[in-house]
Amino acid sequence: MQHTTQTAPHETSHEHHHEDLGFWRTYVFSTDHKIIGIQYAVTSLAFLFFGFCLMLAMRWQIAYPGQEIPVVGKMLEAILGDTAKGGIMSPDLYNVFGAMHGTIMVFLAVVPLAFAGFGNYVVPLQIGAIDMAFPRINMASYWSFFLGCVIMFFSFFIPGGAAQGGWTSYSPLATTIPTDGQTYWLIGMVLLITSSLLGSVNFIATIIQLRAPGMTWMRMPFFVWAQFVTAFLLLLAFPPLEAAGIMQLMDKVFHTSFFLPTGLMVGGQVADISGGGSPLLWQHLFWFLAHPEVYVLILPAIGIVGEIVANNTRKSIWGYRSLVYSVLAIGFIAFIVWAHHMYLTGMGTKISAFFQTTTMIISIPSVIILTCLFISLWGGSIRFNTPMLFALAFLPMFGLGGLTGLPLGFSFADLHLHDTYYVIAHFHYIVAPGTIFALFAGVYYWYPKATGRKMNEFWGKVHFWVSFIAMNLIFQPMFAQGMAGMHRRMYDGGATYAGVLDPESGEVVGLNSFIISLNKGITHAAFLMAVAQLPFIINFFYSMFKGEKVDDNPWKATTLEWQTPTPPPHGNFTKEIVVYRGPYDYSLPGAKDDYTPQTEPNHK
Ligand code: HEM
Numbered sequence: 001m002q003h004t005t006q007t008a009p010h011e012t013s014h015e016h017h018h019e020d021l022g023f024w025r026t027y028v029f030s031t032d033h034k035i036i037g038i039q040y041a042v043t044s045l046a047f048l049f050f051g052f053c054l055m056l057a058m059r060w061q062i063a064y065p066g067q068e069i070p071v072v073g074k075m076l077e078a079i080l081g082d083t084a085k086g087g088i089m090s091p092d093l094y095n096v097f098g099a100m101h102g103t104i105m106v107f108l109a110v111v112p113l114a115f116a117g118f119g120n121y122v123v124p125l126q127i128g129a130i131d132m133a134f135p136r137i138n139m140a141s142y143w144s145f146f147l148g149c150v151i152m153f154f155s156f157f158i159p160g161g162a163a164q165g166g167w168t169s170y171s172p173l174a175t176t177i178p179t180d181g182q183t184y185w186l187i188g189m190v191l192l193i194t195s196s197l198l199g200s201v202n203f204i205a206t207i208i209q210l211r212a213p214g215m216t217w218m219r220m221p222f223f224v225w226a227q228f229v230t231a232f233l234l235l236l237a238f239p240p241l242e243a244a245g246i247m248q249l250m251d252k253v254f255h256t257s258f259f260l261p262t263g264l265m266v267g268g269q270v271a272d273i274s275g276g277g278s279p280l281l282w283q284h285l286f287w288f289l290a291h292p293e294v295y296v297l298i299l300p301a302i303g304i305v306g307e308i309v310a311n312n313t314r315k316s317i318w319g320y321r322s323l324v325y326s327v328l329a330i331g332f333i334a335f336i337v338w339a340h341h342m343y344l345t346g347m348g349t350k351i352s353a354f355f356q357t358t359t360m361i362i363s364i365p366s367v368i369i370l371t372c373l374f375i376s377l378w379g380g381s382i383r384f385n386t387p388m389l390f391a392l393a394f395l396p397m398f399g400l401g402g403l404t405g406l407p408l409g410f411s412f413a414d415l416h417l418h419d420t421y422y423v424i425a426h427f428h429y430i431v432a433p434g435t436i437f438a439l440f441a442g443v444y445y446w447y448p449k450a451t452g453r454k455m456n457e458f459w460g461k462v463h464f465w466v467s468f469i470a471m472n473l474i475f476q477p478m479f480a481q482g483m484a485g486m487h488r489r490m491y492d493g494g495a496t497y498a499g500v501l502d503p504e505s506g507e508v509v510g511l512n513s514f515i516i517s518l519n520k521g522i523t524h525a526a527f528l529m530a531v532a533q534l535p536f537i538i539n540f541f542y543s544m545f546k547g548e549k550v551d552d553n554p555w556k557a558t559t560l561e562w563q564t565p566t567p568p569p570h571g572n573f574t575k576e577i578v579v580y581r582g583p584y585d586y587s588l589p590g591a592k593d594d595y596t597p598q599t600e601p602n603h604k
């Protein structure tokens with residue numbers, strides 16, 4: 001049996017922890033993993049909403065180019081000045097919002113919520129630990145993240161506004177845009193990356209060292225496995241980008257030329273730089289992080305879905321070991337697929353063939369994961385509560401996102417699809433109806449543990465159904481637009497290219513009016529999506545005070561986080577935790593209930 005170093009907490013040590021720390025050290029500069037988890041979750045939910053609002057304004061401009069943005073147009077003008085003159089979005093503002101939508105969604109919203117928010121709250125509880133291995137590093141991680149958020153947010157209000165170079169920040173574009181937004185972006189990123197690195201070492205140490213007696217590797221809940229692999233991805237993929245970020249910052253501020261080529265022309269003039277740098281090097285360093293980053297987005301989501309599926313089918317997830325090995329396989333292969341984002345850089349057919357092959361290989365474990373989760377539903381007596389609805393929707397949405405990625409993975413098909421709305425549709429199926437649905441599922445599922453109350457089921461279901469419909473109305477038509485050749489990052493939603501005539505035949509070869517008209521439907525669906533979040537937001541706050549009160553284990557679940565008082569006190573457990581069984585012993589023949597907690601000894 002696995003040897004673990006932690007001794008279980010006693011009543012006394014728990015009492016001892018309860019020394020009065022005062023308000024600031026209990027709730028603000030806390031070292032308790034649960035408070036830090038909640039801080040991460042609340043901050044990132046706020047940025048999720050903010051990032052979504054940026055996109056709403058952009059969607060208006062795409063569907064109704066050059067018209068005043070309704071409701072907030074004048075307000076934007078008052079705050080941002082000329083870039084929103086007359087309440088109309090200028091091209092520069094479109095670029096700012098676009099770059100910051102991507103940056104905020106990935107680095108300030110989804111990753112911190114999925115990895116740091118849920119991870120901090122749930123992982124120590126699920127492995128039976130009293131806290132993270134390094135509580136102070138944990139606090140430092142949050143505050144470094146928070147500072148990064150503040151800098152990113154503040155940059156909207158500096159002259160010229162925030163970064164405009166896309167979330168990919170490609171050189172030389174990003175460094176030659178004359179405003180200061182990019183400088184803030186890079187400083188913000190350095191802080192965010194630092195935060196991720198501090199967080200990831202902490203998770204790795206915690207999961208290796210602090211598992212309760214009896215919590216062997218193969219008894220760990222699947223969510224913990226997912227977080228464990230995610231932590232390694234962050235730890236190993238982020239440092240090159242941190243270094244690259246600092247180098248790009250030097251290019252921007254001190255006029256070095258790490259990523260700037262000789263003979264670079266800016267605004268019709270030869271730029272005053274030494275040159276000799278490599279723009280491609282930036283792309284390699286960026287995607288060396290950013291491909292693993294997509295697994296950082298998706299693995300915690302898959303982990304959450306696994307927990308909720310097992311709990312609500314009342315049976316063990318099918319193929320636990322296959323799931324674990326698949327996640328581990330993804331963890332390794334994720335590091336050798338990055339250049340599938342770069343087929344069009346002219347890196348050559350041999351290199352393209354290599355990356356195309358690895359990309360096809362990494363889809364195998366993903367398919368295994370999805371298959372296991374689907375088969376898990378088979379024969380279960382499913383409880384269709386709100387967390388389960390979101391988790392169930394995740395499966396086909398993630399499936400759609402994944403399948404539509406395959407054509408992008410083939411270098412020849414990507415010639416046609418690269419940088420079109422097809423790409424936008426593909427990866428949003430992974431991150432929006434995919435990951436975000438899983439995160440909603442997680443919020444509804446663990447909310448009772450954190451607050452002692454359930455969120456309202458009826459409004460939860462309203463939130464689910466309207467979001468589900470709206471999401472698909474938003475992203476499904478983008479596939480068609482992309483295949484018709486509509487380019488992404490276009491200020492007027494492709495109108496400029498609409499109806500272009502072939503000089504020889506006189507036929508329309510640009511985007512036809514149907515493809516352009518889809519923009520309106522998508523935008524209306526995005527507004528529907530916004531309305532659908534109101535019940536969630538109200539439910540989230542209202543239920544804190546008025547929600548139905550619950551006992552310690554309201555979902556009748558097996559894993560350790562439900563063996564604590566609700567909400568868990570500082571030090572988490574009030575009894576000694578010893579683990580006797582795997583994570584999902586549901587509906588065991590002969591057991592007294594349809595669930596057998598991991599702490600239940602084997603009686604024979
Ligand atoms: C329902 C919510 C969302 C909507 C309606 C939406 C819509 C869009 C659209 C239309 C674009 C393309 C803009 C353009 O090319 O001009 C875009 C770009 C992008 N989105 Fe989203 N999005 C949503 C949620 C998310 C989420 C959750 C993430 C990540 C976790 C995300 C990450 C990105 C990224 C990285 C880009 C590329 C930005 C760039 O071009 O630099 N989005 N989004």
Ligand SMILES: [Cu+2]
Binds near residue numbers: 290291294337340341
């Ligand atoms: Cu990739």
